[in-house]
Amino acid sequence: MHFLFVIDPLPALKAWKDSSVAIMRGLAAQGHDFSFATMGDLYVLEGRVRVSATAMRLRADADWHGHDWWTQDAAPRDCTLADFDAVLMRKDPPFDMEYVYATHLFDHAAAQGARVFNAGAAIRNHPEKLAITEFAQYTAPTLVSRDMARLRAFHAQHGDVIVKPLDGMGGSGIFRLRPGEPNLGSILETLxxxxxxxxxxxxxxxxxxxxxxxxxxxxxEPVPFALARVPLVGETRGNLAAGGSGRAQPLSDRDLELAQAVGRKLAERGLLLIGLDVIGDYITEINVTSPTCFVEITEQTGYDVAGRFVQALVRAVGAA
Structure with missing residues (x-):
C-alpha cells in the first residue's frame, strides 16, 4: 500500500522521538510505501482535491538525531488524494483556520474516494479541549466562557483553578489560580x-x-500503557514541551474505564487515533490532531505502539 502523510516540513521534525516518524518506520517494516506533503501542497482544481506529493524512503543507516534520516525518491508529483490507499493527517497544531480549511478539503476528498485518518469532519468536530464536555461525568468541574464575572465566580467557588486558552498546545498559556490570587483580574483579562x-x-x-x-x-481500544508526564518541581504543567519528564506505566482500572468509554464512541466517528489526557481520575483533553508519545511508551515498555497503529490502519483501509 501507498500512504500519504500531510505533515510539518520534515527537516523540522525531531525524528528520534517523533510519533509520525515512528509510524513511517512501522509502515516501512511491513513493506509499505509512503509520500509526504504539507498543508500548503493541498489544492482543488476543477472540483478534485489534489496534492503535490513527494515519495520518500527512510535511510537504512539513518541517524535519527540528525537531519538526513530520509531521502526523496523523485520530484513531487501532482495527483488526487484518492490515488493513495490512505491519507494520514499528522500536521501539528495550532488548529487555526488553515487547519480548518484542510479538514474541509479532506471531507471533499473522502467524497471522491479518499481514505483520511483522522477524518476531516471528525477532527473539526472534536476540538481537543472542548471535546471533553461531551463526557462531563468523567471530568473535573469545568467552565467554558469568556464572561469575566462567571470566571471569577467559578474561581471563588472552587478556590484552586486551572485556566487555559482553547487553542493552546504544549502547555502554552496555562495558569494556575490559587485562592487569593492577586493577579486574577490581569490573567483573566489577558487570556x-x-x-x-x-x-x-x-x-x-x-x-x-x-x-x-x-x-x-x-x-x-487503548494501548495498555500510558505515558505519565510529570511536571518539573514547582511547575504546574506536565507537558513534555514544558519540561515535564515522561514515565510509562500500565493503565489503571480507572484509566481503562475512561479510555474505553471515550474510544469506542469516537472511533465510530472516524477517529482511528486518539490521545486521551488524564490527570488522576479525570479526563482533561481529547487529542485528535496528531497524538504523540508513541516512542516514549515503546522505548520504556517494549510495546510496539507504531506497529499496532499500522496494523489498525491497514485493517481500516482493507475494510473500506
Missing amino acids: TELGTRTIMAQRYIPEILDGDKRILIIGG
Missing part, C-alpha cells in the same frame, strides 16, 4: 483578551504531581 475570547477553567487536580497521563487509543 480572554478583555472578554472577547473564550477560555476554559477547570478545578485544579492535585494528582498532576503524579503526572498528566497520555493514553493512546487506536481503533477504539
Whole structure:
C-alpha cells in the first residue's frame, strides 16, 4: 500500500522521538510505501482535491538525531488524494483556520474516494479541549466562557483553578489560580483578551504531581500503557514541551474505564487515533490532531505502539 502523510516540513521534525516518524518506520517494516506533503501542497482544481506529493524512503543507516534520516525518491508529483490507499493527517497544531480549511478539503476528498485518518469532519468536530464536555461525568468541574464575572465566580467557588486558552498546545498559556490570587483580574483579562475570547477553567487536580497521563487509543481500544508526564518541581504543567519528564506505566482500572468509554464512541466517528489526557481520575483533553508519545511508551515498555497503529490502519483501509 501507498500512504500519504500531510505533515510539518520534515527537516523540522525531531525524528528520534517523533510519533509520525515512528509510524513511517512501522509502515516501512511491513513493506509499505509512503509520500509526504504539507498543508500548503493541498489544492482543488476543477472540483478534485489534489496534492503535490513527494515519495520518500527512510535511510537504512539513518541517524535519527540528525537531519538526513530520509531521502526523496523523485520530484513531487501532482495527483488526487484518492490515488493513495490512505491519507494520514499528522500536521501539528495550532488548529487555526488553515487547519480548518484542510479538514474541509479532506471531507471533499473522502467524497471522491479518499481514505483520511483522522477524518476531516471528525477532527473539526472534536476540538481537543472542548471535546471533553461531551463526557462531563468523567471530568473535573469545568467552565467554558469568556464572561469575566462567571470566571471569577467559578474561581471563588472552587478556590484552586486551572485556566487555559482553547487553542493552546504544549502547555502554552496555562495558569494556575490559587485562592487569593492577586493577579486574577490581569490573567483573566489577558487570556480572554478583555472578554472577547473564550477560555476554559477547570478545578485544579492535585494528582498532576503524579503526572498528566497520555493514553493512546487506536481503533477504539487503548494501548495498555500510558505515558505519565510529570511536571518539573514547582511547575504546574506536565507537558513534555514544558519540561515535564515522561514515565510509562500500565493503565489503571480507572484509566481503562475512561479510555474505553471515550474510544469506542469516537472511533465510530472516524477517529482511528486518539490521545486521551488524564490527570488522576479525570479526563482533561481529547487529542485528535496528531497524538504523540508513541516512542516514549515503546522505548520504556517494549510495546510496539507504531506497529499496532499500522496494523489498525491497514485493517481500516482493507475494510473500506
